[in-house]
Amino acid sequence: MTKISMTVNGKAVSGEVEGRTLLSAFLREELGLRGTHIGCDTSQCGACAVHLDGQLVKSCTVLAMDAAGGAVTSIEGMQNADGSLSVIQAAFQEHHGLQCGFCTPGMVMATAALLKVNPKPTEAEVRHHLEGNICRCTGYHNIVKAVLAASGQDVSAIAAE
Amino acid sequence: MPKDGIGASTVRREDVRFLTGKGRYTADINLRHQTYAVFCRSDIAHGRINSIDTAAAMAMPGVLAIMTGADFAAMGGNPAGWHIPSRDGSAMREPKRPVLAHGKVRHVGDAYAIVVAETLEQARDAAAAVNADITELEAIVDMAAAVANPGHRVHDEIDGNLAFDWGWIEDNRAAVDAAFAAAPHVTTLELTNNRLAPNAMETRASIGDYDPGTGDYKLYTTSQNPHLSRLLIAAFVMGIPENKLTVVAPDVGGGFGSKIYHYGEEAAVLAASKALERPVKWVADRSEAFLSDAHGRDHVTKIQLALDKQGNFLALRTETLANVGAYLSNFSTATPTFLHGTLMAGPYRTPLVYVNVKAVFTNTAPVDAYRGAGRPEATYSIERVIDKAAHELGLDPLAIRRQNFIQPDQYPYTTPVGLVYDTGNYNATLDKMIELADIAGFEKRAAASKAKGKLRGIGYSTWIEACGIAPSNLVGVLGARVGLYDAATVRVNATGNISVMTGAHSHGQGHETVFPQIVADMLGVPASSVDIVHGDTSKIPFGMGSYGSRSLAVCGTAITKAVDKIIAKGKKIAAHMLEAAEGDIEFKDGKFSVAGTDKAKAFGEIAFSAYVPHNYPLETLEPGLEETAFYDPANFTYPAGAYACEVEVDPDTGKVTVESFTCADDFGNVINPLIVQGQVHGGVAQGIGQALLENVAYDAQGQLLSGSYMDYTMPRADDLPFYTVDHSCNTPCTHNPLGVKGCGEAGAIGSPPAVINAVVNALQRGGHKAVTHIEMPATPARVWAAMNA
Ligand code: FES
Ligand code: FES
Numbered sequence: 001m002t003k004i005s006m007t008v009n010g011k012a013v014s015g016e017v018e019g020r021t022l023l024s025a026f027l028r029e030e031l032g033l034r035g036t037h038i039g040c041d042t043s044q045c046g047a048c049a050v051h052l053d054g055q056l057v058k059s060c061t062v063l064a065m066d067a068a069g070g071a072v073t074s075i076e077g078m079q080n081a082d083g084s085l086s087v088i089q090a091a092f093q094e095h096h097g098l099q100c101g102f103c104t105p106g107m108v109m110a111t112a113a114l115l116k117v118n119p120k121p122t123e124a125e126v127r128h129h130l131e132g133n134i135c136r137c138t139g140y141h142n143i144v145k146a147v148l149a150a151s152g153q154d155v156s157a158i159a160a161e
Numbered sequence: 162m163p164k165d166g167i168g169a170s171t172v173r174r175e176d177v178r179f180l181t182g183k184g185r186y187t188a189d190i191n192l193r194h195q196t197y198a199v200f201c202r203s204d205i206a207h208g209r210i211n212s213i214d215t216a217a218a219m220a221m222p223g224v225l226a227i228m229t230g231a232d233f234a235a236m237g238g239n240p241a242g243w244h245i246p247s248r249d250g251s252a253m254r255e256p257k258r259p260v261l262a263h264g265k266v267r268h269v270g271d272a273y274a275i276v277v278a279e280t281l282e283q284a285r286d287a288a289a290a291v292n293a294d295i296t297e298l299e300a301i302v303d304m305a306a307a308v309a310n311p312g313h314r315v316h317d318e319i320d321g322n323l324a325f326d327w328g329w330i331e332d333n334r335a336a337v338d339a340a341f342a343a344a345p346h347v348t349t350l351e352l353t354n355n356r357l358a359p360n361a362m363e364t365r366a367s368i369g370d371y372d373p374g375t376g377d378y379k380l381y382t383t384s385q386n387p388h389l390s391r392l393l394i395a396a397f398v399m400g401i402p403e404n405k406l407t408v409v410a411p412d413v414g415g416g417f418g419s420k421i422y423h424y425g426e427e428a429a430v431l432a433a434s435k436a437l438e439r440p441v442k443w444v445a446d447r448s449e450a451f452l453s454d455a456h457g458r459d460h461v462t463k464i465q466l467a468l469d470k471q472g473n474f475l476a477l478r479t480e481t482l483a484n485v486g487a488y489l490s491n492f493s494t495a496t497p498t499f500l501h502g503t504l505m506a507g508p509y510r511t512p513l514v515y516v517n518v519k520a521v522f523t524n525t526a527p528v529d530a531y532r533g534a535g536r537p538e539a540t541y542s543i544e545r546v547i548d549k550a551a552h553e554l555g556l557d558p559l560a561i562r563r564q565n566f567i568q569p570d571q572y573p574y575t576t577p578v579g580l581v582y583d584t585g586n587y588n589a590t591l592d593k594m595i596e597l598a599d600i601a602g603f604e605k606r607a608a609a610s611k612a613k614g615k616l617r618g619i620g621y622s623t624w625i626e627a628c629g630i631a632p633s634n635l636v637g638v639l640g641a642r643v644g645l646y647d648a649a650t651v652r653v654n655a656t657g658n659i660s661v662m663t664g665a666h667s668h669g670q671g672h673e674t675v676f677p678q679i680v681a682d683m684l685g686v687p688a689s690s691v692d693i694v695h696g697d698t699s700k701i702p703f704g705m706g707s708y709g710s711r712s713l714a715v716c717g718t719a720i721t722k723a724v725d726k727i728i729a730k731g732k733k734i735a736a737h738m739l740e741a742a743e744g745d746i747e748f749k750d751g752k753f754s755v756a757g758t759d760k761a762k763a764f765g766e767i768a769f770s771a772y773v774p775h776n777y778p779l780e781t782l783e784p785g786l787e788e789t790a791f792y793d794p795a796n797f798t799y800p801a802g803a804y805a806c807e808v809e810v811d812p813d814t815g816k817v818t819v820e821s822f823t824c825a826d827d828f829g830n831v832i833n834p835l836i837v838q839g840q841v842h843g844g845v846a847q848g849i850g851q852a853l854l855e856n857v858a859y860d861a862q863g864q865l866l867s868g869s870y871m872d873y874t875m876p877r878a879d880d881l882p883f884y885t886v887d888h889s890c891n892t893p894c895t896h897n898p899l900g901v902k903g904c905g906e907a908g909a910i911g912s913p914p915a916v917i918n919a920v921v922n923a924l925q926r927g928g929h930k931a932v933t934h935i936e937m938p939a940t941p942a943r944v945w946a947a948m949n950a
Contacts, residue, residue, distance in 0.1 A: 035182015101179025102414030139846030
């Protein structure tokens with residue numbers, strides 16, 4: 001076991017990990033941040049997505065040790081400072097971009113990463129960017145709509161309001 | 162009506178916790194002193210277990226217990242929920258489905274041991290050290306071969322590998338055959354309804370927690386129906402009193418059918434917890450999900466439609482081999498029969514229908530209900546053969562459907578396959594779809610595609626389903642071993658806020674938002690003062706759970722019945738307080754008033770008085786304001802709709818792109834349009850996934866070839882378009898007070914044939930006239946091969 005430290009959602013944290021401990025397991029089991037979900041074992045569903053040093057990563061594919069010293073943002077760190085829903089979170093609620101909620105943390109993290117580099121994405125860009133996040137419930141319609149809405153674009157013309 | 166009542170697109174209150182990482186799914190629950198379980202699973206499809214050596218594994222660090230099939234041999238089997246007799250009257254062959262494989266392993270992934278250790282890593286390491294000596298037997302994978310080869314047996318006691326050979330309706334068979342013999346035209350189509358993996362994004366997980374002090378068991382598990390799980394585990398498998406077992410299904414990350422069933426892992430963690438007197442936690446990884454969750458579909462069908470030259474349907478018959486896998490899962494016998502054969506009339510007046518289904522055991526994972534469950538299989542067969550018939554007769558695919566529709570003045574309409582449709586209007590949804598999909602503009606769009614070098618096609622389906630399976634006395638006659646009613650308790654607290662205990666379980670459907678809308682509407686209180694309690698057998702009266710699009714139609718109706726009782730009691734209390742006759746009390750907009758006067762008591766005052774009964778008719782009325790209702794529906798509900806799919810096919814690669822998808826549905830009354838549309842979107846995506854992308858494949862040795870997201874193609878955001886969804890053509894259900902029909906499965910039922918009809922249409926329009934069918938999934942390889950045959 002090795003002691004590691006990092007910043008998670010703005011707070012300094014530390015814990016004991018094995019060499020094989022994944023960042024996802026460190027967040028969930030060690031820190032109790034259970035909003036980061038595990039949906040697969042081949043690094044393809046994106047339910048575990050977090051930001052590490054500003055980059056979107058799949059936390060099931062990062063060793064906790066490799067994240068030592070870094071800054072992690074997980075879904076628990078995405079609300080506004082006053083606890084209210086962020087623009088992205090509010091758009092997902094407003095446009096029914098989630099059903100069971102299991103993929104949702106990863107979707108929110110992926111959306112935040114996209115809008116940071118591409119503040120006004122096209123529909124095609126949104127769909128392409130979300131390719132690494134699987135949702136089984138929504139058929140993506142309302143997720144894509146929510147992302148476009150979160151970017152400040154008018155979504156009223158999108159079919160089936 | 163409160164603004165967040167019936168009909169409002171209220172945003173979901175549960176979203177806040179899911180959006181902030183505060184959802185609590187089974188895997189998120191950690192109990193004090195918990196241990197971790199890992200299952201040993203067969204890596205061969207069929208084999209005889211000679212011995213399982215656990216000594217080395219037991220000696221490894223942290224290992225607490227290892228139990229094998231032998232340890233569970235005295236327990237009961239996990240039963241099939243429906244008994245389906247064969248055409249010759251013989252009983253269904255129902256081999257015991259043990260908690261853990263014993264004697265034989267029967268599919269890759271069949272669990273034969275549970276290893277429990279202090280940590281997950283220790284359990285994993287030890288599981289790898291369990292040494293099972295298994296003699297490999299020939300795997301039985303192909304259904305036709307399973308039926309044709311005597312002596313090759315998945316279960317030693319069942320020669321021919323059939324659970325049943327079912328005819329529906331057997332007495333009609335001769336008349337149907339006679340109609341075919343005399344028919345001017347017969348269209349025949351052989352097709353496969355591909356096997357699917359449900360793939361709820363949350364994998365299955367269970368925590369067993371035995372209390373040695375009281376002898377009570379508690380199971381946290383990923384279930385769509387905790388009471389049903391409790392019944393199966395307690396009464397059938399473990400043989401413990403139901404009141405000694407509590408089943409809790411907390412937040413559940415999608416189900417789609419796969420979490421209806423009781424699986425052996427649940428009984429195993431309970432038994433291990435009892436043995437260790439510590440909680441035992443198991444969380445499936447995705448690989449285990451692919452291997453051991455019940456799969457869906459997997460039918461091979463020959464369907465024939467007899468018509469006159471004008472395209473009027475004269476008779477329809479089908480022969481289906483339905484794969485049930487290695488064991489009969491709980492709904493596996495109902496799915497290919499009463500959820501499939503009874504739908505074979507579709508929305509059409511076909512006077513004669515006969516359905517034959519043979520349920521075949523194979524050395525593959527069990528197959529059971531997956532979103533739509535039997536109805537997608539029926540719809541796909543019907544809607545494909547109709548398109549083929551129209552093509553053969555040179556008729557328009559929409560016109561042939563329309564001319565055969567049951568007409569609005571024909572309800573109640575008794576079909577030749579045993580259902581009575583209460584209401585509908587198939588012309589209305591068809592007209593709406595034609596308008597929304599801009600069918601008139603299709604040729605222009607096709608020309609634009611052609612200019613880009615693409616082949617454009619359009620396909621339709623006009624579908625119907627039976628939801629909210631009921632009534633209990635009828636399903637009992639049909640072989641169901643349970644009732645299919647539901648229950649609700651409405652508890653008005655002293656301070657006027659309300660708890661609703663419902664037998665429905667929400668795993669994405671939004672019950673926490675929708676059910677309060679109904680209660681708020683009925684009681685004239687704000688929806689925010691109503692909370693839903695679900696998913697815990699110790700807190701809710703009873704319930705059969707959520708599947709078959711039944712939550713609103715059945716469980717929602719139970720809630721309205723309980724609210725009716727609250728209002729009735731409230732009137733009695735109000736009559737006393739207002740010194741009026743009970744018959745003079747009216748309840749409206751949250752107020753009990755004396756008719757024709759301005760004397761009134763607000764709902765909150767009545768609730769308070771029920772709990773602080775200082776001025777209360779104690780001699781005739783009990784204090785408190787809490788009512789329970791059980792509701793057993795009088796009939797199924799029959800949602801229906803018309804779908805159109807437009808595709809572009811790349812002639813160089815065979816790749817199909819869905820350009821648009823339009824749904825005009827009749828769900829009866831709609832409580833929350835936002836949620837209804839979301840349900841349709843999700844169902845359509847799963848249907849497009851089935852039609853173009855998804856397939857569970859086994860090789861001839863029974864090895865699963867599609868065991869991860871590397872090999873099983875899940876629909877992703879860039880595979881799908883925005884959908885156009887409409888539900889304005891409503892014919893309210895006639896036999897429940899809300900007039901609702903259910904919407905959860907519609908998209909998955911109606912969409913696959915529309916997609917394949919569109920692909921075939923694109924190819925035919927592109928000059929490939931000989932192409933009359935493409936199997937699902939219509940992968941680029943298949944489409945290219947069809948174009949280059
Ligand atoms: S859990 Fe990390 S990608 Fe699926
Ligand atoms: S909301 Fe259920 S998986 Fe996306």
